[in-house]
Amino acid sequence: MDSTTLFDISYGVYVVSSKKGKKYNGQIANAVIQVTSDPPKILVCLSKNNLTHKYIQQSKLFSVSILEKETPFKFIGIFGFRSGRDLDKFKEISHKTTDRGTPYVTENTLGYLECELTETLDVGTHTIFVGKLVEAEKLKQGEPLTYAIYHEVKKGKTPKNAPTYVKPKKTETKEK
Amino acid sequence: MDSTTLFDISYGVYVVSSKKGKKYNGQIANAVIQVTSDPPKILVCLSKNNLTHKYIQQSKLFSVSILEKETPFKFIGIFGFRSGRDLDKFKEISHKTTDRGTPYVTENTLGYLECELTETLDVGTHTIFVGKLVEAEKLKQGEPLTYAIYHEVKKGKTPKNAPTYVKPKKTETKEK
Numbered sequence: 001m002d003s004t005t006l007f008d009i010s011y012g013v014y015v016v017s018s019k020k021g022k023k024y025n026g027q028i029a030n031a032v033i034q035v036t037s038d039p040p041k042i043l044v045c046l047s048k049n050n051l052t053h054k055y056i057q058q059s060k061l062f063s064v065s066i067l068e069k070e071t072p073f074k075f076i077g078i079f080g081f082r083s084g085r086d087l088d089k090f091k092e093i094s095h096k097t098t099d100r101g102t103p104y105v106t107e108n109t110l111g112y113l114e115c116e117l118t119e120t121l122d123v124g125t126h127t128i129f130v131g132k133l134v135e136a137e138k139l140k141q142g143e144p145l146t147y148a149i150y151h152e153v154k155k156g157k158t159p160k161n162a163p164t165y166v167k168p169k170k171t172e173t174k175e176k
Numbered sequence: 177m178d179s180t181t182l183f184d185i186s187y188g189v190y191v192v193s194s195k196k197g198k199k200y201n202g203q204i205a206n207a208v209i210q211v212t213s214d215p216p217k218i219l220v221c222l223s224k225n226n227l228t229h230k231y232i233q234q235s236k237l238f239s240v241s242i243l244e245k246e247t248p249f250k251f252i253g254i255f256g257f258r259s260g261r262d263l264d265k266f267k268e269i270s271h272k273t274t275d276r277g278t279p280y281v282t283e284n285t286l287g288y289l290e291c292e293l294t295e296t297l298d299v300g301t302h303t304i305f306v307g308k309l310v311e312a313e314k315l316k317q318g319e320p321l322t323y324a325i326y327h328e329v330k331k332g333k334t335p336k337n338a339p340t341y342v343k344p345k346k347t348e349t350k351e352k
Contacts, residue, residue: 001309001312001313002312002314003216003309003312004314005242005286005287005288005289005312005313005314006210006216006289006309007201007314008188008250008287008314009188009208009209009210009242009320010186010187010322011186011209012184012185012186018206018268021231030209031210031211032185033185033207033209033221033339034182034185034207034340035207035221035302035304035339036299036300036301036339037301037338037339037341038300038301038341040179040182040266041299041300043207043221043299045209045219045220052185064180066184066185071283085219108271110181110184111178111181112181113181113182118299119297119299119308121203121295121297121304122295123211123212123217123219123294123295123306124212124214124215124217125212125213125214126212128219128297128306130297130304133177133179133182134177135225135349136177136178136182137177137181138178138180138184144184144185144186146186146322147186148320162213163209163210163211163212163213164213165213166213167213167214170180174191
């Protein structure tokens with residue numbers, strides 16, 4: 001079995017956000033797709049370890065901010081490699097909230113989608129959240145950031161909790 | 177609500193295939209993602225109207241053939257706009273079967289993934305099938321076909337049963 005075949009699956013790069021009361025959190029996600037058109041429903045797949053996962057379970061609301069091709073590394077670092085348990089990710093990032101109070105990112109963002117949770121599926125280490133589209137707005141024209149650009153052009157890494165994480169090859173040296 | 181925001185979600189283009197005994201069928205799908213890495217699991221989202229949907233429910237097996245950028249329109253037409261109820265789609269298409277008997281396409285294909293069904297989620301008009309990766313092979317080097325290339329460069333259309341289908345705007349003339 002050649003697991004590198006998985007690398008040819010195409011993805012975009014997004015910030016999936018949710019809230020707990022007035023607390024906001026968001027995280028980078030690549031596993032985001034539309035699953036029905038009538039009504040429009042969006043699927044996101046998040047690690048059970050992540051704070052955004054917990055917030056979606058509680059608030060039943062999530063947003064997807066679609067990142068633009070030019071999104072800088074530093075921005076991705078904040079949402080992709082830091083935990084909302086340690087810092088307020090939205091503190092220094094331009095954002096707004098929807099009428100329902102869901103936060104979404106407004107910088108480096110082509111547009112956002114807001115969804116009300118309709119279905120949930122446990123797939124092991126991750127949960128699939130499906131939500132009905134309740135708000136959608138385009139913020140700017142441009143090309144979306146793809147996972148291929150992030151990896152090949154920007155030489156970006158994949159965080160451990162991503163569905164597409166690949167374990168580094170084992171060496172003879174045992175960890176102590 | 178501006179539904180055109182949905183157009184900035186990124187996808188690849190795939191042939192999802194399954195079988196019923198010795199009968200094979202496959203269809204174009206864009207809603208294909210990896211959802212976990214330990215173990216690797218793949219998600220596909222298919223319309224309940226489609227024959228491949230029925231075959232996956234019965235055989236509990238499916239394959240994903242990852243199409244290359246150069247895939248011609250005619251090929252996509254066979255798998256995307258025709259029903260396996262009317263023709264044997266694999267008749268004139270190069271294909272092989274896995275050890276488990278699942279068909280996969282070998283022309284215009286960068287590689288294929290074979291999955292055993294582990295979870296199913298009903299999301300309305302479509303079903304989400306999640307399967308554990310049991311086979312994966314790279315067939316050639318190249319760039320994958322993306323939905324953006326299919327639409328913008330190739331001016332391809334979206335079939336009615338796709339999760340990303342957009343209804344043509346209503347006119348005053350009623351259909352009879």
